[in-house]
Amino acid sequence: MSNKKQPSNRKQEQLEQYRVDDRGQAMTTNQGLKVSEDEFSLKAGARGPTLMEDFQFREKMTHFDHERIPERIVHARGFAAHGDFQLYESLEAYTKAKFLTDTSVVTPVFVRFSTVAGSRGSAETVRDARGFATKFYTEEGNYDLVGNNIPVFFIQDAMKFPDLVHAVKPEPHNEMPQAASAHDTFWDFVANNQETAHMVMWKMSGRAVPRSLRMMEGFGVHTFRLVNAEGKSHFVKFHWKPVLGVHSLVWDEAQKISGKDPDFHRRDLYESIENGDYPEYELGLQLLEEEDEFKFDFDILDPTKIWPEEEVPVKLVGKLTLNRNVDNVFAEAEQVAFHPGHVVPGIDFTNDPLLQGRLFSYTDTQLIRLGGPNFHELPINRPVCPFHNNQRDGYGRHTINRGPVSYHKNAIAGNTPSPVSEEEGGYAHYQEKIDAHKVRARSDSFKDHFSQAAMFWNSMSKPEQEHIVSAFSFELGKLERESIQKAVVDMFANVNYDMASRVAEAVGVQAPEKKPEPSTASSPALSQENTIFTARTRKVGVLVSEGFDGPQVQDILDKLEKAGVQAEIVAERLGQIQGTNGVSLKVKHTTLTSDSVLFDALFAAGGDANANFSKQAAYFLTEAFEHAKPIAAHGQGEGWLEDSMKGAPGVLVQDSAQAEFGEAFVELISKHRFWNREEA
Numbered sequence: 001m002s003n004k005k006q007p008s009n010r011k012q013e014q015l016e017q018y019r020v021d022d023r024g025q026a027m028t029t030n031q032g033l034k035v036s037e038d039e040f041s042l043k044a045g046a047r048g049p050t051l052m053e054d055f056q057f058r059e060k061m062t063h064f065d066h067e068r069i070p071e072r073i074v075h076a077r078g079f080a081a082h083g084d085f086q087l088y089e090s091l092e093a094y095t096k097a098k099f100l101t102d103t104s105v106v107t108p109v110f111v112r113f114s115t116v117a118g119s120r121g122s123a124e125t126v127r128d129a130r131g132f133a134t135k136f137y138t139e140e141g142n143y144d145l146v147g148n149n150i151p152v153f154f155i156q157d158a159m160k161f162p163d164l165v166h167a168v169k170p171e172p173h174n175e176m177p178q179a180a181s182a183h184d185t186f187w188d189f190v191a192n193n194q195e196t197a198h199m200v201m202w203k204m205s206g207r208a209v210p211r212s213l214r215m216m217e218g219f220g221v222h223t224f225r226l227v228n229a230e231g232k233s234h235f236v237k238f239h240w241k242p243v244l245g246v247h248s249l250v251w252d253e254a255q256k257i258s259g260k261d262p263d264f265h266r267r268d269l270y271e272s273i274e275n276g277d278y279p280e281y282e283l284g285l286q287l288l289e290e291e292d293e294f295k296f297d298f299d300i301l302d303p304t305k306i307w308p309e310e311e312v313p314v315k316l317v318g319k320l321t322l323n324r325n326v327d328n329v330f331a332e333a334e335q336v337a338f339h340p341g342h343v344v345p346g347i348d349f350t351n352d353p354l355l356q357g358r359l360f361s362y363t364d365t366q367l368i369r370l371g372g373p374n375f376h377e378l379p380i381n382r383p384v385c386p387f388h389n390n391q392r393d394g395y396g397r398h399t400i401n402r403g404p405v406s407y408h409k410n411a412i413a414g415n416t417p418s419p420v421s422e423e424e425g426g427y428a429h430y431q432e433k434i435d436a437h438k439v440r441a442r443s444d445s446f447k448d449h450f451s452q453a454a455m456f457w458n459s460m461s462k463p464e465q466e467h468i469v470s471a472f473s474f475e476l477g478k479l480e481r482e483s484i485q486k487a488v489v490d491m492f493a494n495v496n497y498d499m500a501s502r503v504a505e506a507v508g509v510q511a512p513e514k515k516p517e518p519s520t521a522s523s524p525a526l527s528q529e530n531t532i533f534t535a536r537t538r539k540v541g542v543l544v545s546e547g548f549d550g551p552q553v554q555d556i557l558d559k560l561e562k563a564g565v566q567a568e569i570v571a572e573r574l575g576q577i578q579g580t581n582g583v584s585l586k587v588k589h590t591t592l593t594s595d596s597v598l599f600d601a602l603f604a605a606g607g608d609a610n611a612n613f614s615k616q617a618a619y620f621l622t623e624a625f626e627h628a629k630p631i632a633a634h635g636q637g638e639g640w641l642e643d644s645m646k647g648a649p650g651v652l653v654q655d656s657a658q659a660e661f662g663e664a665f666v667e668l669i670s671k672h673r674f675w676n677r678e679e680a
C-alpha cells in the first residue's frame, strides 16, 4: 500500500490500534522473544536430525499449517474496501434509524464484492451474480445490507438454497466446471425449479458480466420494512446506483480476461481507489405504504419479483464513497462477517421466506468459518459503539469482562447490563399481526414465474437481446444431456417463444411448442441503454512506436487526461519511447504483457513500427473492434487498421481537418460500446 495519507473515520480510528507495521523491527517469536537465526532449524550437528526442542521451528510451522480457514460456501471469491456513507435528506418520516435521519452524520462503511459460485482463487469475470455486501458501522450498532447486483433471486424459499448451490457448484464426481453455470446440474435445477426463470434471464444478460465493480447496481433484493419513531411501517426495497452507470463486458472478452487477468475486477477497484478515483454509489429506496401491500399483480414478499421503477420510483437518499483499500485482505475482506439480521432500530424484516431463512444461515456459517462465537470481536467486525451483555468465553475471546456477574437478572451489579426502552434506543420488533395455520407450502401468490421474466426480455434493447440469446446458446451448448437442453428451451418458451426457438436452433434441439406471451409489459429502467455514460476512469491502450508524432499525440493524451481517462502506453518494449519534437513517453505494457481485452478503448498513435509490432497492434485493434470498443487512429496508426474498420461506428481516423480529435475520441469513449457495429 502507498504511504499517502488515508481518509479516516470512526471505524478507521478504531482499526488503527490493530494495524502493525513490521518494517524496521527486530524479529521475535509470538511470545516476544527476539530470534537470532531464521533460516535453519535446530539440529544435532549441521548434517544431523532436527531436534524436538526447536520451539522456534515448531511455532513457525504450526502457525503456517493453520493459516487457512474454510472458504465461504458461496461468495468465496471477494474483495473489499472501506468508505463513508452520507445522507442527502432526513428519512425520519420513514425510519428512526439515526444514520438515515441525520444528514450531518458520516457513517463508516466496509463493502465486500464477490462472485457467487467460484472458489476463492477463481477468475473474476465469469458469468455470475455479484455480491454487494455493505456493513454500516452506525452509532446504534452495525447494519448490514447483504445484497447482490441482480434484484431478484433464483428461489423463493431458503429451504431450497442448499439444492441451488449444490446444482451450480462444480459437479461432485469430477469437480468441474469451476465458477461456471454452463453445466448439466445447474440447468437441470433450472428446468425443474421454474421459479428460477426471472433471475436466469438476468444471469444470461450483461448484468452477469460487469465491466467493473464500480459500474454495477446493488440490490437488497428482499422487501424490508422501515419503521419510524411513531411506529408506522413502510415497505422498502434498497438499491445502490453507480455514479458511473451500469456497464458490461461482452462474453468473449470476459472469458479471455479470465485468463489474461483473473484479478481484473479487484485490480480495477484497487487501482481506482489508489488513484483517487473513488467509486461512488447512490443509495436508492423504493417505498411503499403498508396499505398498498396487495395492489400489485405479484406478491411483494416474493424475492423473484422486482417493483418496476416506473411504478414505484427510486428515491435517491445518500451516497456511498469507497476511499480506502484494505491493508490486509485476510484480516479484513476474509474475516468480515455479514448478516442480513444485523439491523438497527428503524429497520425490520418482512416474511419473505428467503429472507427468513437467511436470518438463520449467516451466523451459522460464521461459526464454522471463523471458528467460534467471538467473530464479532475481530477488528473488522467490531461495532464502533460499545457492546455489553452476559455472553462469555468461547474460542478466541478477546474481551476481559470484569466482575462476578454474567447473568440477568441480578442484584450484585444492580441488574445491569440492562435492556433499555424503545425510547432509549432499545430494538423492538415490528408488531405484525399473524393469524395462520402452520404449513409447509408455497403461497399461491408466488406461482407466476414467467411474467416478470418476460418483462425483463421486453425491456432489453436489440443488442441486449442478442447477448441473451447467445448466452443461453453458450450455456446450453456446454451441456452433455440433450434432455436438459430440451427441457430448458421448453421452459423459456414460456418467457419468450422467439428467444427460446432461436436457442433451440443454436443447440440443435427440437423447437418448443408455441406458448402465449405471459406479459407485454416493459420497464425501460432495466435496459443498460438508459444508463449513465461517461468517459471518466475509462482505460485506453495507446499503441505506439518510436518516432510517433510527438506534439499531436501528446495533445490527445492531454485531452484524455483532462476528461479523467486513464491512458496506458503499449509499445514494443518497456522503458521510454521517443517521438518527434523531443516528446518522450513512459511505456507501461508491451503487447506481451497486456491485451486488447484489458482496455475500454484503443488509440493507435503511430510511429515507425517494425513488422512484428505492426502485426501485434493490428491484432489488438481487430479484437477491440470485434468487442465493439471505441478506436482512434493517428498518423501511421491508421495503417494498423483493417480497411473494413475505417468508417465503422466508433472508429475515429484523424484527417487534417479535424482540430477537435482528442475531444471527439473522449466522446466515443464515453459511449462505452458500438453495438451497431456488432450488428453489421
Ligand code: HDD
Binding pocket: 072, 073, 074, 075, 078, 112, 113, 114, 130, 131, 132, 133, 146, 147, 148, 152, 153, 157, 158, 161, 220, 221, 222, 303, 336, 337, 338, 354, 357, 358, 361, 362, 365, 366
Ligand atoms: Fe447469501 C454469503 C447475498 C441468499 C446463505 N450472500 C452471501 C454474500 C452475499 C450474499 C453478498 C457474501 C457476503 C460476504 O461478502 O461476506 N444471499 C445473498 C442474497 C441472497 C442470498 C442477495 C438472496 C436474496 N444466502 C442466501 C440464502 C442463504 C444464504 C437463501 C441460505 C439460507 N450467503 C449465505 C451463506 C453465506 C452467504 C452461506 C456464505 C458466507 C457467508 O454467508 O458469510 O450463509
